Amino acid sequence: MKYTPKEIPEEVNVTKVHPLVNFAYLLGTVVGFTLLVYFGLGIAANFLVPRISNKREKQIGDLLAPAVTNQLNAKEIEDDKRIEYIEDLIESLRGEAANREIPLTLHLLDSKIQNAAALAGGHVFVTTGFLKSVKSENELAFVLAHELGHLAARDSLKGLGRSLPLMFILIVVDFGTSGSGGTPNIIKQTVNLTAMNYSREQEYAADVYGLSAAIARYGHGEHSLDFFERIAKIEEKSRLGNNVSEYFSTHPLTKKRVDILKELAAENGWSMEGEITPLPDGLECSNFECGGS
């Protein structure tokens, strides 16, 4: 008997679905999963911000602080009498309502760039360039109190956005948070800590916080807004923005912002007239010691 092989059907091993349809399914799954993770992290971040404990906030800030110094490309000054002065000044500006359980840590950075910033967990960064640019304690206090306003509102935690849940997990499982490892690379690469852009509403709230804290300390708001006004004028003239002060690349400033604060003060009957409080001599020099030995 002659053997006749059975004819192989043409479509064996070939799915009846068109390959492009298969590809679309695969692509859809990948995109869908990515969107799920993306929105999931966003929802988790919004959920976490008001619920995170002060202890966890401090741990997150401690973890990130070295990365801020790195990203600002500055060296931290460890031993300087000016640190104590600024710490005392910030402490005196802290309202009773602010999250006082978190101790403040001041980082004085050696950098010509004028900048002041706050990071979750009570970390405040001030550059020597900024100290050189202020002309009265009133304006120094206002800028510091503005940063306290961001801390009180947890703006820095909010600014971490989708990185926050990941960081929270790192801390809870104690991965890379103990020992001398410093900030894990994943965080250094995913968060640009020096370019945290706050919304106009967040800036306004921090301004109001700053001005009321300065008024509480000095009894009036005169000279508090001088630094802002001066920079606003220079920026208006030059239109170069970032060259003047890096502070305002993260804190966009317009003359309008100053005007709004003055209006607010007038509406609330806050005194905007009073004596200037001078800066201590030598604030621009290490240990307040300027000139020859």
Ligand SMILES: [Zn+2]
């Ligand atoms: Zn701000």
